[in-house]
Amino acid sequence: MDILLLILHIVVCLALIGIVLLQGGKGAEVGATFGAGASQTIFGASGGQTFLGKLTTGAAIIFMLTSLALAIFWGQPGGSSVMPEQVAPATPPAQSMPAAPAMPAPAPAAQPK
Numbered sequence: 001m002d003i004l005l006l007i008l009h010i011v012v013c014l015a016l017i018g019i020v021l022l023q024g025g026k027g028a029e030v031g032a033t034f035g036a037g038a039s040q041t042i043f044g045a046s047g048g049q050t051f052l053g054k055l056t057t058g059a060a061i062i063f064m065l066t067s068l069a070l071a072i073f074w075g076q077p078g079g080s081s082v083m084p085e086q087v088a089p090a091t092p093p094a095q096s097m098p099a100a101p102a103m104p105a106p107a108p109a110a111q112p113k
Contacts, residue, residue: 002073009066016059023052 002070005066005069005073009063009070012059012062012066016056016063019052019056019059023056
């Protein structure tokens, strides 16, 4: 189930990138992307903006739902993780650590006579 959801998420992500790149900026025609002169005839009489807009909305909704589902599935305790079980080695208990050697007391300074 997790793998299928991950594959769907990746496919929708790539599709969303492609759909957004197909859309033109302000004043740009969608037909110019394909080299056509008349942009109104590529996606029908209504033009490409409504078609690509609906496609973007649908892909974005699916992308958000799969993101949420993946976060829930992989956030459960006992689930698989890319992080190792133990990131840093555990420090030994305080009793087993050797005591620091005692420093000798400084010699008294010689007083001038």
